[in-house]
Structures are given as structure tokens and as C-alpha cells.
Amino acid sequence: MKKIYKYSILACAILLTACQPKSEPKTPEDKPQDPPVAQPTxxxxxxxxxxxxxxxxxxxxxxxxxxxxxxxxxxxxxxxxxxxxxxxxxxxxxxxxxxxxxxxxxxxxxxxxxxxxxxxxxxxxxxxxxxxxxxxxxxxxxxxxxxxxxxxxxxxxxxxxxxxxxxxxxxxxxxxxxxxxxxxxxxxxxxxQLHDLLLPKQKAKLDKLAHDAFKVWIVDAKLANNPEEYEQAWPFQVTNNFLLGEQGLILQYGEYEIGPYVVGLPRLVIPFSELQGVLKSEYLPKVDTAAASTPVATDTRKS
Missing domain, CATH: 3.30.565.40 (Fervidobacterium nodosum Rt17-B1 like)
Structure with missing residues (x-):
């Protein structure tokens, strides 16, 4: 009788175990993830x-x-x-x-x-x-x-x-x-300061670029036909008042610095394309080298 009782208990235990839901195997997504690395702001x-x-x-x-x-x-x-x-x-x-x-x-x-x-x-x-x-x-x-x-x-x-x-x-x-x-x-x-932007020994080059922009401004503003004659009254000087714009280096002048009151607050712009090798690279726009190196499709159709 005792044997029958033991076998009954063993059979019930087996049945209960079989009825338990099977745990699903863990997928890789269930594994604990490493915390994201904080990017420097x-x-x-x-x-x-x-x-x-x-x-x-x-x-x-x-x-x-x-x-x-x-x-x-x-x-x-x-x-x-x-x-x-x-x-x-x-x-x-x-x-x-x-x-x-x-x-x-x-x-x-x-x-x-x-x-x-x-x-x-x-x-x-x-x-x-x-x-x-x-x-x-x-x-x-x-x-x-x-x-x-x-x-x-x-x-x-x-x-x-x-x-x-x-x-x-x-x-x-x-x-x-x-x-x-x-x-x-x-x-x-x-x-x-402005000199902090320059590569070594490039001050003279920047001065020349600024002077050239000054001459163009004189003609474009119709202040004189001859920049040399204009400079006799308003000699050129490079200002340290600057900012980097979308198109280039902007030199901002005050009243009476390079022209009469009527010209207001003159600005000279030196394009970034002319400042390669003059300004440090970190102050120049980044060039998308991948896009620049992509070959341009040509039309192979014969006329």
C-alpha cells in the first residue's frame, strides 16, 4: 500500500511539472544593454x-x-x-x-x-x-x-x-x-583677436586681400574712379573689428574710418575661397570631400 501511495505522489509531481508554462529562451534583445556613451556637448x-x-x-x-x-x-x-x-x-x-x-x-x-x-x-x-x-x-x-x-x-x-x-x-x-x-x-x-585666426607669416597676405577688397568697394560704391586718388583723402587701414560670415571674413569699419559720414559703417568681405592658406583650417568652412570627389555624370549621347 505504501508503494502505491509513493507512486501516486510521484505521478502527481510529474503531471504538475508538465503543466507549467515553458519559459521562452532569451533573445539578444533581452540581454542587458550597455549604457549609452555620453557625447561631449x-x-x-x-x-x-x-x-x-x-x-x-x-x-x-x-x-x-x-x-x-x-x-x-x-x-x-x-x-x-x-x-x-x-x-x-x-x-x-x-x-x-x-x-x-x-x-x-x-x-x-x-x-x-x-x-x-x-x-x-x-x-x-x-x-x-x-x-x-x-x-x-x-x-x-x-x-x-x-x-x-x-x-x-x-x-x-x-x-x-x-x-x-x-x-x-x-x-x-x-x-x-x-x-x-x-x-x-x-x-x-x-x-x-583677428591675428589669432592667421596661419604663421600670413599677416601681409591678409593685409593685401583686405586692401584689394577696399579698392573694389571704392569703385562699387562709386566713391571714385581711381582708388589711388581716393586713398589720398581716406588712407586704408586694416581693422581688428571682424566676424566670420557665411561667405567669408567680414571687416567692419566705423564712421569716418575709411570714408566720409555718408558711407555709414562700411564693410569689406574677403571670400573664404581667397583665405585658403591664410586662415587656420578650423576657421574655414568644412568641405564635403566625399561629395566633391563624386564624378560628374556626362552625356554620352551623340548629337
Whole structure:
């Protein structure tokens, strides 16, 4: 009887095992995957403009003076500090036209004032208001204005670029404008100058290319038929104010640098095709060698 009982238990165990669902074999997809390798992210310049807080006297009407200065706040403090100083330099330069910059800049500064761009800008705003008061005392109905504003043009790449735009009208015959470009290597956190782009011993070649572009600009702008005669009044010079555009190296000039006021802010463009062997390769557009080496299909049909 005991044997029959043991055999019954063994038979039930076999039956239960047979009824269990079979586990499916693991496919390669079921194997644990290695975590993806994190790709190094390209540094990107991000920021916003913030209007400086200065106090102006209450005024109503269309002759109220307009003083608007903005600074850039980015994720790269070294850029913010550099541009803050450039903004102060621009304020001094603009107000020096009428002799106001010296008095504003000569005021004693405490450590707190040196650290606050708002406080320093207020000193220039005070000089600006003084100019307005003097003009109105002369029965002038002009509205004077001063504007400085930075803007991120190229946020990433080999060169990140910021432009500092400024304009002013202080009651003279006409106003004044400027565009100043600042280029940065974000990976190494430094400003890049024009000479940093050049291959060794290529400064003379770049100067010649820029001079040639200057001569073409003279003729195209119909400033003179003979560039040599034009240069007697407006001699050529290579500026360090530059940016890399889609077509080539852009040299940006200010008012009265290479021409009369009527030409505004002249630009000279040197195509990238002429800068091979002059600029370092990392500053030139990458050429798709695979596409360039693809043979061009020819028409074999006989006419």
C-alpha cells in the first residue's frame, strides 16, 4: 500500500511539472544593454539683455531725453565682465564728444561703485541730462538720445560672436552709430583677436586681400574712379573689428574710418575661397570631400 501511495505522489509531481508554462529562451534583445556613451556637448553661449537701472528726471513730451543702456547676462562670466567694460568705454567715448565723459569718469569711485554697473552708468546718465538741460536753455527743441545694446549673433561653433550696437544724438548736425564685434573661444574661455585666426607669416597676405577688397568697394560704391586718388583723402587701414560670415571674413569699419559720414559703417568681405592658406583650417568652412570627389555624370549621347 505504501508503494502505491509513493507512486501516486510521484505521478502527481510529474503531471504538475508538465503543466507549467515553458519559459521562452532569451533573445539578444533581452540581454542587458550597455549604457549609452555620453557625447561631449558643444559649449553654447546663452543669455539675455538686461536694462541698466538709472534715474532720469520726470519729463513729458516728444523732446524728453532717451537714455537706454543694456548689458548682457550669460552663462560665461568672463564675457559679461568684458562687455560691461566695453559698455563703459562706449559711454565715455560718446559723451567725450561734448566733453562730458571726463567729468563723469573723474568722479571718485568706491569699491561698491566699481562693482555696480548701474551706479557707474548713472554717473554718465547725469552728464547726459546736463547736456539736455544746456540745449534746452538755448531754446533747442531737439530730442537727444543714447542707446547701447549687446546681442548674441553666433552662440556656438569655433567662434561665438556678440555684437555691441550703439547710437547717439546729442544735438549736433547728425547722430552717430557703431557696431563692434567680439569673438570668443568658449571651450578655452578667451577672446579671439583677428591675428589669432592667421596661419604663421600670413599677416601681409591678409593685409593685401583686405586692401584689394577696399579698392573694389571704392569703385562699387562709386566713391571714385581711381582708388589711388581716393586713398589720398581716406588712407586704408586694416581693422581688428571682424566676424566670420557665411561667405567669408567680414571687416567692419566705423564712421569716418575709411570714408566720409555718408558711407555709414562700411564693410569689406574677403571670400573664404581667397583665405585658403591664410586662415587656420578650423576657421574655414568644412568641405564635403566625399561629395566633391563624386564624378560628374556626362552625356554620352551623340548629337
Amino acid at each position: 558643444e559649449p553654447t553661449l546663452r543669455g539675455e539683455t538686461v536694462k541698466l537701472q538709472v534715474t532720469l528726471p520726470e519729463c513729458k513730451g516728444n523732446t524728453c531725453p532717451d537714455f537706454t543702456v543694456e548689458r548682457l547676462q550669460t552663462n560665461f562670466p568672463f564675457i559679461d565682465q568684458l562687455l560691461d567694460q566695453q559698455i563703459l568705454d562706449q559711454l565715455s567715448k560718446i559723451l567725450d564728444v561734448v566733453g562730458a565723459g571726463d567729468s563723469a569718469a573723474s568722479s571718485p569711485q568706491t569699491n561698491e561703485q566699481k562693482q555696480s554697473l548701474d551706479i557707474q552708468a548713472q554717473r554718465y546718465a547725469n552728464s547726459f541730462i546736463k547736456i539736455d538741460e544746456e540745449l534746452k536753455a538755448l531754446s533747442s527743441s531737439h530730442q537727444i538720445s543714447l542707446m547701447i545694446k549687446p546681442k548674441i549673433l553666433q552662440p556656438k561653433g569655433k567662434l561665438a560672436t556678440v555684437v555691441l550696437n550703439s547710437s547717439s544724438y546729442l544735438g549736433g548736425a547728425h547722430g552717430s552709430t557703431s557696431q563692434r564685434y567680439y569673438n570668443f573661444d568658449l571651450a578655452h574661455q578667451k577672446q579671439v
